[in-house]
Amino acid sequence: MSQPYEYTLAELMITAASDAWRGDGEILASGIGVIPRLGASLAKLTHTPELLMTDSEAFLVEEPVPLGPRGDFEPRYSGYMGFERVFECVWGGRRHVMIGPTQIDRFGQTNLSVVGDYVRPKAAMLGVRGLPGNSINHASSMLVPSHSPRVFVAGEVDMVSGVGYNPARWGEGMRQDYVDLRRIITDLCVMDFGGPDRAVRVISLHPGVTREQVAAATGFPLEFLADTPVTRAPTPDELALIRQLDPHDMRAQQIKGNPPANRAEL
Amino acid sequence: MNKEMTLSQACAQIESGMTVGIGGWGPRRKPMALVRELVRSDVRDLIVVAYGGPEVGMLCAAGKVKKLVFGFVTMDAIPLEPFYRKAREAGELELMELDEGMLEWGLRAAGMRLPYLPTRCGLATDVVAKNADLKTIASPYDDGEVLLAMPALRLDVALLHVNDADRWGNTLITGRDAYFDHLFARAADRTFVSCERLADKFALTAEQAKANLFERYLVSGVVHAPGGAHPTLNNPDYGWDLAHMKAYAAAAGEEGGWAAYRACHIDGGEAAYRAQNGLPARLAELSHPIF
Numbered sequence: 217m218s219q220p221y222e223y224t225l226a227e228l229m230i231t232a233a234s235d236a237w238r239g240d241g242e243i244l245a246s247g248i249g250v251i252p253r254l255g256a257s258l259a260k261l262t263h264t265p266e267l268l269m270t271d272s273e274a275f276l277v278e279e280p281v282p283l284g285p286r287g288d289f290e291p292r293y294s295g296y297m298g299f300e301r302v303f304e305c306v307w308g309g310r311r312h313v314m315i316g317p318t319q320i321d322r323f324g325q326t327n328l329s330v331v332g333d334y335v336r337p338k339a340a341m342l343g344v345r346g347l348p349g350n351s352i353n354h355a356s357s358m359l360v361p362s363h364s365p366r367v368f369v370a371g372e373v374d375m376v377s378g379v380g381y382n383p384a385r386w387g388e389g390m391r392q393d394y395v396d397l398r399r400i401i402t403d404l405c406v407m408d409f410g411g412p413d414r415a416v417r418v419i420s421l422h423p424g425v426t427r428e429q430v431a432a433a434t435g436f437p438l439e440f441l442a443d444t445p446v447t448r449a450p451t452p453d454e455l456a457l458i459r460q461l462d463p464h465d466m467r468a469q470q471i472k473g474n475p476p477a478n479r480a481e482l
Numbered sequence: 483m484n485k486e487m488t489l490s491q492a493c494a495q496i497e498s499g500m501t502v503g504i505g506g507w508g509p510r511r512k513p514m515a516l517v518r519e520l521v522r523s524d525v526r527d528l529i530v531v532a533y534g535g536p537e538v539g540m541l542c543a544a545g546k547v548k549k550l551v552f553g554f555v556t557m558d559a560i561p562l563e564p565f566y567r568k569a570r571e572a573g574e575l576e577l578m579e580l581d582e583g584m585l586e587w588g589l590r591a592a593g594m595r596l597p598y599l600p601t602r603c604g605l606a607t608d609v610v611a612k613n614a615d616l617k618t619i620a621s622p623y624d625d626g627e628v629l630l631a632m633p634a635l636r637l638d639v640a641l642l643h644v645n646d647a648d649r650w651g652n653t654l655i656t657g658r659d660a661y662f663d664h665l666f667a668r669a670a671d672r673t674f675v676s677c678e679r680l681a682d683k684f685a686l687t688a689e690q691a692k693a694n695l696f697e698r699y700l701v702s703g704v705v706h707a708p709g710g711a712h713p714t715l716n717n718p719d720y721g722w723d724l725a726h727m728k729a730y731a732a733a734a735g736e737e738g739g740w741a742a743y744r745a746c747h748i749d750g751g752e753a754a755y756r757a758q759n760g761l762p763a764r765l766a767e768l769s770h771p772i773f
Contacts, residue, residue: 299659300586303586337571340566344580346553346582346583349584349601387606389628390605391602391627
């Protein structure tokens, strides 16, 4: 397969996702979905080998499991991590999850339940799943394949499933200090919660993306890191590992049109 | 002792308005033969408690569900369960939408005969805002932390599907994950279990016996239903029937789709279902999903 570009936007987002787990140490890294899972796997194979990881079903592995049909690859297990134990891990706080919520607001609150009115919603999705417990107990990051005001909504998300830094939602005596929102990786940029009062802040722009573009695609005002850098490129070693981890190129299906990382090359 | 019964004898124990917990997780090891029997019955206005998969969609489509107590409904490979969506978007269901861990906590509290268990899960979200009955409680110790008091989810009946059982009500779950079936059994007044293989009385090795996850005094009835989790997976015995689940999902987009699915797969009874779906021979062909 000839590829006219050095690496794709999806591959750039995978390395950006990987960086979210950098230095986390011995915690369970849970990447839900293709790009987060590849990011977590890459983190474990490169800068943070201490991470714990599962086969995305019920067993712990020390060698990340490639995506899709495995051919001759036989996973070898280092331990057990069924759902009941995952919950126990969640409540103990030793986990960093990356998920793709349907909506995110300026407080970092997330929604995976319904869009529109709660009783008669425009669209029912999955339900709140583990978002309330994850977000209040351990580190959380987010992956957004299509950065738009439909995802980054004005006001609050339609059904607050994961908690955020919205003072109005917290009562006296509730512990907020376990809430740890880390990174948001989108097809335009990487963000954190490093602005004033934990406001969402752009910490790098993908190649060829402008501040104005990001601001226009976001339903709430954004902070920007001074002299906002360009998101770092994957190294050749990282790209080789990504190809091993994703032999069926499922990453090519994740971003519409599978564009190159640098929009200027389009 | 012999707790063996038929699907219809088990479902005859379920009355309209009861709270019914369903084991498994999404499209994994769901007691589908029992659920199909429930669809065929006259029962209605059920309160269904589940980590939901296609059984929730089917019970909604059949008009059996008054209230849903859940954290999600999904078929994994088909993320959005179309018949659940229809019922949910029509505003037909009463809801108790919970964090997955809160659901576990509610079952645990019921199994331990406690009124509630404290947790942080759910605080500061719309789970609290949309469930007006949920209350918080302050820790009586020096920390004084305010926690959510997750109420016990007491079940009238739990329905489970397991790999092996005997006529005494002993069960084995040999699959990769027990999910929360043991907690459903503990939370319920009566538990009915369907199984792939039924023995008179187990005589197991120590290693085999470790797959026994809850006591037989919790089990009121055992139904021999090979392939009884189909079309959901039941490892290590068989994978899921993705083609079947796709056809089921597609039916939701067609006029009269549910009636057609029901007529084809449910109304004729379980023997007809097995013939229609080539069970049990075809179970061996169903591949285990790769997650």
